[in-house]
Amino acid sequence: MGHIFLLRKQAHELRMRQMVEEINLNRLTIEQGMAKYKVLTRQTVTKWLERVRQEEKQRTDPMKQATKEPPPTIVEQIALKADELAGRVKQLEKELEQSELQILYYKTVIRVAEQELGIAIEKKSDTKQSSCFE
Numbered sequence: 001m002g003h004i005f006l007l008r009k010q011a012h013e014l015r016m017r018q019m020v021e022e023i024n025l026n027r028l029t030i031e032q033g034m035a036k037y038k039v040l041t042r043q044t045v046t047k048w049l050e051r052v053r054q055e056e057k058q059r060t061d062p063m064k065q066a067t068k069e070p071p072p073t074i075v076e077q078i079a080l081k082a083d084e085l086a087g088r089v090k091q092l093e094k095e096l097e098q099s100e101l102q103i104l105y106y107k108t109v110i111r112v113a114e115q116e117l118g119i120a121i122e123k124k125s126d127t128k129q130s131s132c133f134e
Contacts, residue, residue, distance in 0.1 A: 019045070020052045 019037040022028045023045070028036065030045050039045055072080065110121050 016048045017052065020048050023049065024052075 015037055019028070019033045019039070022036075023030060023033050030042060033039065034042065034045055107122075114121050
């Protein structure tokens with residue numbers, strides 16, 4: 001008894017897949033497929049169409065991912081790392097230039113303040129520390 005049920009189920013699925021294939025190949029419209037394969041509702045046909053599309057998508061997605069891009073070779077990895085490091089060097093050079101400009105700015109501000117106020121703000125290298133720090 002179970003064997004007969006399984007055969008009927010397989011036959012039904014085969015007929016549904018044939019109908020979907022004919023619809024996808026534009027040999028039949030959905031209404032024509034319903035009439036030819038004796039399907040009562042349009043909803044049944046659209047469910048089968050969606051089911052087959054999903055199965056096709058699941059079957060082709062792993063293949064697309066596999067063929068998309070092979071893993072990079074060692075040479076490519078080294079080149080990528082070199083590009084990354086070159087970018088980092090440029091970034092650090094910009095930061096250094098900005099820091100040097102900042103130092104120049106502060107030194108200029110200190111010199112101008114010393115000239116206008118007449119007091120030594122910048123510590124001279126030859127002066128000794130005061131006794132409170134000893």
